[in-house]
Amino acid sequence: MATPGYRIGLVGATGQVGKAFLKILEEGPREDLPIAELRLFASERSAGTMMTVLGEAHLVHLAAPDPHVFEGLDLVLTAIGDDLARAFGPAIAQSGAVNVDKSNAWRMDPDVPLVVPEVNPQAAASHHGIIAGPNCSTTQMVVALWPLHQVNPIRRVIVDTYQAVSGTGWRAVDELRSQNTAIAVGSTPEVEVYPHRIAENVIAEIGGLRDGGAYSEELKMIDETRKIMGEPALAIQATCVRVPVMVGHSEAIHVEFAHEMAPDEARAILSTAPGVVVIDDPRAHDYPTPLQAAGRDPVYVGRIRRDASHPRGLSMWVVADNVRKGAALNAIQVFELVARNGWFRGNRDARAPFGNRVAVSAR
Numbered sequence: 001m002a003t004p005g006y007r008i009g010l011v012g013a014t015g016q017v018g019k020a021f022l023k024i025l026e027e028g029p030r031e032d033l034p035i036a037e038l039r040l041f042a043s044e045r046s047a048g049t050m051m052t053v054l055g056e057a058h059l060v061h062l063a064a065p066d067p068h069v070f071e072g073l074d075l076v077l078t079a080i081g082d083d084l085a086r087a088f089g090p091a092i093a094q095s096g097a098v099n100v101d102k103s104n105a106w107r108m109d110p111d112v113p114l115v116v117p118e119v120n121p122q123a124a125a126s127h128h129g130i131i132a133g134p135n136c137s138t139t140q141m142v143v144a145l146w147p148l149h150q151v152n153p154i155r156r157v158i159v160d161t162y163q164a165v166s167g168t169g170w171r172a173v174d175e176l177r178s179q180n181t182a183i184a185v186g187s188t189p190e191v192e193v194y195p196h197r198i199a200e201n202v203i204a205e206i207g208g209l210r211d212g213g214a215y216s217e218e219l220k221m222i223d224e225t226r227k228i229m230g231e232p233a234l235a236i237q238a239t240c241v242r243v244p245v246m247v248g249h250s251e252a253i254h255v256e257f258a259h260e261m262a263p264d265e266a267r268a269i270l271s272t273a274p275g276v277v278v279i280d281d282p283r284a285h286d287y288p289t290p291l292q293a294a295g296r297d298p299v300y301v302g303r304i305r306r307d308a309s310h311p312r313g314l315s316m317w318v319v320a321d322n323v324r325k326g327a328a329l330n331a332i333q334v335f336e337l338v339a340r341n342g343w344f345r346g347n348r349d350a351r352a353p354f355g356n357r358v359a360v361s362a363r
């Protein structure tokens, strides 16, 4: 008899997000996500290698945007580049599996739900085979903003980010490491990934330049936040900055509410909010740092204080592990959401021995 559980595919298994996803699975069984099969995929570079997951050796298969490759799978995470994800999504959906994609390929497609389970879980019910996860910097921001917005509607957000190099991919992590080493031994650091040296520097540019002077990461934060929070007219401005940190994005967020909100009230709301941990004792130098957030699940919030420039404003400091919370854990949470609610496409009871898998309603 087949092992009961879900059959999970992972395209981009050898990348940072893929490895973080596998690490979370290794940390212990997840009640809503028992695993019957794990099928790993990567490019020609890594295909044919073996990866050990949960004590079992798994072959890394060559990925191809072909439905046959994904046949029999229930849930497939794509943690690959945008262009690849655009090709893989329809093939995975055609195979009958649900594709959760971490790239930018589908996020703003009106037919694709963009889901952060702490904020808009219900959106995942109406997928057509593809569910997108937001940008890492958006994820941690909306997890912190949403509980406050429920109590006191947010009118305007200004966010400045301090983003780790791991947000760019493993090549950028290697580049920061090798630049640090080159500086330490007195040689000239090589610059390939970013337009400037990142070691001992700060780069006010993430993504491609768009009309009006914004970079694409800034527009992603604006558009995705509006879509996830269901507030298409929310006033929001972002400045996204790369800093020489390996893991952990930090954000200075300035929020204008409909009504005045005391910092203590915000602290009380956030301290019981799902996925949030408040660390806020500045006298003891206690506030979130990326080093502290690295490898952990929560979105950490601190430095909650009045905004001296606005009577209905609050400022706060929000930090999370961009690879884990910003991508891998979000994907696992979406898998769990789909599994728990049976939001698969078509009834697959015959294949999977548990779970009431009913067709999702067409929109």
Ligand SMILES: NC(=O)c1ccc[n+]([C@@H]2O[C@H](COP(=O)([O-])OP(=O)(O)OC[C@H]3O[C@@H](n4cnc5c(N)ncnc54)[C@H](OP(=O)(O)O)[C@@H]3O)[C@@H](O)[C@H]2O)c1
Pocket: 011, 012, 013, 014, 015, 016, 017, 018, 041, 042, 043, 044, 045, 046, 047, 063, 064, 078, 079, 080, 081, 082, 084, 102, 103, 104, 134, 135, 136, 166, 167, 168, 169, 170, 171, 322, 323, 326, 327
């Ligand atoms: N890093 C973050 O913090 C973060 C957060 C949110 C979203 N994301 C998004 O998640 C995606 C993955 O990011 P990452 O940081 O994990 O990137 P990464 O470390 O550069 O890994 C990329 C992965 O894609 C695989 N790949 C490359 N070409 C492929 C192909 N033709 N077919 C199948 N697989 C292929 C690579 O496999 P090989 O080993 O064979 O090269 C590798 O496993 C990106 O879209 C990124 O924007 C990343």
